[in-house]
Amino acid sequence: MEATFYLSAAVAVAATLMVVTRASAVHALLYLIVSLLAVAVVFFVLGAPFVAALEVIIYAGAVMVLFVFVIMMLNLGTSAAVKEREWLSPRMWAGPAVLSALLLAELIYILVWNVPGTATISGRAAVESKEVGITLFGPYLLGVELASLLLLAGLVGACHLGWHTESGWGSRSESLSDRRGHENG
Amino acid sequence: MNEWTGIWANLILILAAVFAFSAMLSWIERRLLGLWQDRYGPNRVGPFGVLQIVADSIKLLTKEDWIPPFADRAVFVLAPAIVAVATLLAFAVVPLAPGIGVVDLNIGLLFFLAMSSLGVYSVVLGGWASNNKYSLLGGFRAAAQMLSYEVFMGLALMGVVMLAGSFNLRDIVAAQENLWFCIPQVLGLATFAVAGIAEARRLPFDLPESENELVAGFHTEYSSMKFGLFFIGEYVGITLISAMIVTLFFGGWLGPLLPPLVWFLLKTFIVIACFVLLRAALPRLRYDQLMAYGWKVMLPLTLVNLLITGAVVLSMA
Numbered sequence: 019m020e021a022t023f024y025l026s027a028a029v030a031v032a033a034t035l036m037v038v039t040r041a042s043a044v045h046a047l048l049y050l051i052v053s054l055l056a057v058a059v060v061f062f063v064l065g066a067p068f069v070a071a072l073e074v075i076i077y078a079g080a081v082m083v084l085f086v087f088v089i090m091m092l093n094l095g096t097s098a099a100v101k102e103r104e105w106l107s108p109r110m111w112a113g114p115a116v117l118s119a120l121l122l123a124e125l126i127y128i129l130v131w132n133v134p135g136t137a138t139i140s141g142r143a144a145v146e147s148k149e150v151g152i153t154l155f156g157p158y159l160l161g162v163e164l165a166s167l168l169l170l171a172g173l174v175g176a177c178h179l180g181w182h183t184e185s186g187w188g189s190r191s192e193s194l195s196d197r198r199g200h201e202n203g
Numbered sequence: 204m205n206e207w208t209g210i211w212a213n214l215i216l217i218l219a220a221v222f223a224f225s226a227m228l229s230w231i232e233r234r235l236l237g238l239w240q241d242r243y244g245p246n247r248v249g250p251f252g253v254l255q256i257v258a259d260s261i262k263l264l265t266k267e268d269w270i271p272p273f274a275d276r277a278v279f280v281l282a283p284a285i286v287a288v289a290t291l292l293a294f295a296v297v298p299l300a301p302g303i304g305v306v307d308l309n310i311g312l313l314f315f316l317a318m319s320s321l322g323v324y325s326v327v328l329g330g331w332a333s334n335n336k337y338s339l340l341g342g343f344r345a346a347a348q349m350l351s352y353e354v355f356m357g358l359a360l361m362g363v364v365m366l367a368g369s370f371n372l373r374d375i376v377a378a379q380e381n382l383w384f385c386i387p388q389v390l391g392l393a394t395f396a397v398a399g400i401a402e403a404r405r406l407p408f409d410l411p412e413s414e415n416e417l418v419a420g421f422h423t424e425y426s427s428m429k430f431g432l433f434f435i436g437e438y439v440g441i442t443l444i445s446a447m448i449v450t451l452f453f454g455g456w457l458g459p460l461l462p463p464l465v466w467f468l469l470k471t472f473i474v475i476a477c478f479v480l481l482r483a484a485l486p487r488l489r490y491d492q493l494m495a496y497g498w499k500v501m502l503p504l505t506l507v508n509l510l511i512t513g514a515v516v517l518s519m520a
Contacts, residue, residue, distance in 0.1 A: 072313070075313065
């Protein structure tokens with residue numbers, strides 16, 4: 019089982035590197051999906067199957083489909099890929115790379131020196147779906163409710179922005195018949 | 204050692220059976236359509252035309268496998284594989300009968316939802332990689348349709364999960380010992396069936412390929428076995444949705460007299476026949492109708508179902 023953890027973790031890291039370096043946006047997104055799936059396997063191996071399933075359903079299955087949808091809509095051609103490649107100059111990535119290297123060093127330090135015996139990585143029993151629900155709606159109830167209020171506000175906002183004053187189909191067919199009337203007249 | 208051989212036998216037999224049945228399904232569908240529309244359907248190759256699928260697959264395999272020069276090669280090749288892999292993987296959690304099934308997963312239902320949501324990529328990426336207006340439009344429609352219908356597909360099943368108290372499909376079947384969930388969860392069944400048809404991209408909801416307006420939609424540029432994979436993927440998808448409807452709402456393998464496996468296959472076949480009948484009976488929806496129907500009718504219905512089920516479960520406890 020430990021081998022599956024390292025293998026999927028390696029896949030996640032490699033795929034994420036590919037996300038950063040790809041010039042084509044859709045290819046980058048595909049690698050991001052692979053990375054999310056690999057992270058889901060990591061969760062599963064660590065004993066959190068519920069979180070793993072949600073990772074696939076919500077992130078890989080829903081959020082990323084939206085991303086792909088928007089990128090497809092933009093229909094970036096080869097010129098965008100060329101421009102993207104120009105942006106990937108050392109001057110652009112040196113700064114973020116140093117900061118990420120610091121985080122990586124920290125991670126390695128924690129993994130190697132602070133935890134004796136990395137065999138039991140989580141060090142606790144599997145967290146089943148029931149426990150997730152109980153903690154979310156027990157001690158964290160206020161947080162969940164506040165987050166849902168925030169989402170509701172976003173929903174109302176989107177609804178308002180998408181609202182047409184002359185509503186939907188009726189008015190469109192009306193304007194169409196108007197135009198036809200003008201053409202005839 | 205004995206345990207391992209059992210697992211492998213299960214795995215290989217189920218894979219072969221699913222593939223064979225899904226392939227046969229194209230013949231079954233055409234014959235049933237013929238029956239209901241007062242005509243013959245394919246009846247030339249072999250007895251009753253049973254071997255039609257053999258002829259079809261030889262044709263598909265020997266056709267030129269053409270990748271358009273303007274397509275995104277890697278994604279174009281990858282796309283048809285995703286749908287076949289995702290739907291076949293989802294079959295791993297379907298319990299056919301006691302002791303028959305590939306894996307007994309505690310999050311079986313979630314695994315099914317996860318795999319069905321990954322299947323979307325096949326259509327979307329196929330449409331995008333073809334680099335063709337009609338394919339791209341098909342891909343757009345697929346993405347929007349799947350997103351809208353996936354939301355209440357998951358919600359529709361939560362009533363079943365509440366009643367059974369588990370995501371494990373075997374536990375869900377066991378919980379239907381006294382009463383099949385199609386009676387207390389009739390709203391859940393209705394909404395899940397609609398979402399299932401949309402996920403399988405079957406006729407009232409086949410907008411991603413709608414051949415009268417988009418040539419062939421997302422698979423316009425596909426030929427040979429790459430098209431064959433989309434084709435098989437669709438039929439495996441229908442079989443999967445039918446098997447899930449039977450498992451979740453019609454008591455899976457439960458039934459008197461006949462052996463469990465026979466009951467399961469019989470029920471699944473009846474549900475599949477209903478799917479085919481829908482295709483024969485219903486016209487295609489308009490795109491805005493599809494979206495409005497999903498968000499304004501089906502989603503509120505599933506929420507009402509959740510509320511009622513929650514109230515009943517609370518009052519019973």
